[in-house]
Amino acid sequence: MALLADGMSRLLIDGKLAAGGAGAFATVNPATEEVLGEAANADAGDMDRAIEAARRAFDDTDWSTNTELRVRCVRQLRDVLQEHVEELRELTIAEVGAPRMLTAGAQLEGPISDLGFAADTAENYEWAQDLGQAAPLGIPTRRSVVREAVGVVGAITPWNFPHQINLAKLGPALAAGNTVVLKPAPDTPWMAAVLGELIAEHTDIPAGVVNIVTSTDHTLGAMLAKDPRVDMVSFTGSTATGRSVMADAAATIKKVFLELGGKSAFVVLDDADLAAACSVAGFSVCLHAGQGCAITTRLVVPRDRYDEAVAIAAGTMGSIKAGDPSKPGTVCGPVISARQRDRVQSYLDLALAEGGSFACGGGRPADQPAGFFIEPTVIAGLTNEARVAREEIFGPVLTVIAHDGDDDAVRIANDSPYGLSATVYGGDAQRAAVVAARLRAGTVNVNGGVWYSADVPFGGYKQSGNGREMGVAGFEEYLEIKAIATAAN
Incomplete structure (x- = not known):
């Protein structure tokens, strides 16, 4: 079946493709100014349901601890994207205005292939490190350091390289054991919506693990930053918007990754x-x-x-x-x-x-x-x-x-x-x-x-952001570190 066969994309919430509470909005070819079709336009209620689904999937399933399942699912996503790469190429050229030559690299084929790096990293990662026995304060103790998923990740992405940025967040976040709510830019809604269609119909990713919410309402991104059910926000975009994301996230002291502007x-x-x-x-x-x-x-x-x-x-x-x-x-x-x-x-x-x-x-x-x-x-x-x-x-x-x-x-x-x-x-x-x-x-x-x-961390100094995307460093952005000390009798 062709992707977006009816010229309309849908939201992905709790494993189901759905219309938007605010109706639909047009997506336009920037090279011709012609309307390509429509995208589901989510409202605040849709975003609330997406966050709740992601929270439930993280808290009530074994997704965060079942590394074998996660690795298989991320590879399934890579494989099904590769199967549909020619359709995706034409959609990318039409909606993003990306030159055809770039779809062989960072605009499409590169980020799809890079999902394999995320899966391989999770499969081979040292999730627990034994620090051995010591006697701090004179108490014999066995110590270990464990790395585990942050939780619910709100991913907010721009329009310029949508596949690269969407997948550079989804791949490592999922492989690391998180659940995700993705809010893409309204200029390129189809580039995210096709992921929802393929995830729902062609992968074993459990319901609620990935939620994709397209909308013209920019306040829905702020909901992700403010909501206490969201543990981390991963944002790529302008420095001005990054400041707002950081300020909104401050109320709940959630983890914030920012990849911002450059000159x-x-x-x-x-x-x-x-x-x-x-x-x-x-x-x-x-x-x-x-x-x-x-x-x-x-x-x-x-x-x-x-x-x-x-x-x-x-x-x-x-x-x-x-x-x-x-x-x-x-x-x-x-x-x-x-x-x-x-x-x-x-x-x-x-x-x-x-x-x-x-x-x-x-x-x-x-x-x-x-x-x-x-x-x-x-x-x-x-x-x-x-x-x-x-x-x-x-x-x-x-x-x-x-x-x-x-x-x-x-x-x-x-x-x-x-x-x-x-x-x-x-x-x-x-x-x-x-x-x-x-x-x-x-x-x-x-x-x-x-x-x-895929194996090189990307990010900036100063007002270009904080944290790194891609590479092992990018994978570890989506992890928390837990120290465990057990009395040794």
């Missing part, structure tokens, strides 16, 4: 191959129309080669046209919505007001009468103090900034409220590594290295 620097040292470095920087900021929190959007280059660097980046980005994401060669598709397109455009207007100029781009492409497109744009002539150099734009926009040597480049890169990612290019690999070590960022790419992988 990452691409540092080019004076011994680097300038043409190669600036071309890579320009290309990477065009991928998926720049809608990635870890994309390097500040190009920091030697001052005496500034004009050359701008010209190279503009040459690369000017040759990349925003276009139809369904075509195999498209790199830069649309941004997700008219609201987001207008937001990006407001930053481009601000760049001019701040005294900058465009080396290429600067607005909507003339050859795209429909769709939420923005031209790949290079901003020149501004310092790191400009707002467009400090605030996350989330579009295909690169700001070029001059530096006066390695120390100045490090200062500029670190002079940001964010610390999610960074790149360093240099001719001397050891020198580049020294600069990379000084950067306050959670992931650093040196001379083209790739950090994205």
Whole structure:
């Protein structure tokens, strides 16, 4: 049976697919502005039932202690997603506006495969550690440390890489023994709803263990953060919303994982191959129309080669046209919505007001009468103090900034409220590594290295969030630590 065969998605609550209490809402193709279909629109009552189902499944079943069941279920989910990968690919291109080329990686196939890492980790994990016998306070005692599931996890996810982020939360949270309520962004409801359909019909995941609640009502996310039945909130999104999540969760002192914004620097040292470095920087900021929190959007280059660097980046980005994401060669598709397109455009207007100029781009492409497109744009002539150099734009926009040597480049890169990612290019690999070590960022790419992988933890410093997703560290975010001391007679 085809996924979403009737053009309508449903909620998954307590093992059953259901309509939303607030009716339905349209989901739109951002490349054409055409309505694709409808998604169930949950209300507060639906969210309450989802939380209650997750609480009951955690408290009253053996899900949290039955590692064999969990491992089997996570692998079942991986396998059924792989069986439907071609349908999922077309849905992803249509709803997310993701270029077809990216669905072979982080937009689809990568995160599906990564579920295997979560299952393998749970299967081989050292859940209990024997610390041996000692005599604290003179009392002979056998000690052990046990790791166990946190409980009910509220997962709140964005629209830019929905499969990657939904599955990077679901996989380890479930494998670790938690139950989950997933609240996805209303811009891409189908990407989460198809998971509910497949879980309900093709896996042995027990009722209530996974609940998926799509809605246009953003206050339902706040319900997850505030509700005392929820033990942890795992949030990916903007820093502003992350602050609200943390504040809402404070009342119950629940565990909070935050993966937030970025304004990452691409540092080019004076011994680097300038043409190669600036071309890579320009290309990477065009991928998926720049809608990635870890994309390097500040190009920091030697001052005496500034004009050359701008010209190279503009040459690369000017040759990349925003276009139809369904075509195999498209790199830069649309941004997700008219609201987001207008937001990006407001930053481009601000760049001019701040005294900058465009080396290429600067607005909507003339050859795209429909769709939420923005031209790949290079901003020149501004310092790191400009707002467009400090605030996350989330579009295909690169700001070029001059530096006066390695120390100045490090200062500029670190002079940001964010610390999610960074790149360093240099001719001397050891020198580049020294600069990379000084950067306050959670992931650093040196001379083209790739950090994205299931076994590598991802997250940021400062206002880019707290905690890590993926890797063993990401798995352990969903665990509590219990020390057990037994008197030894």
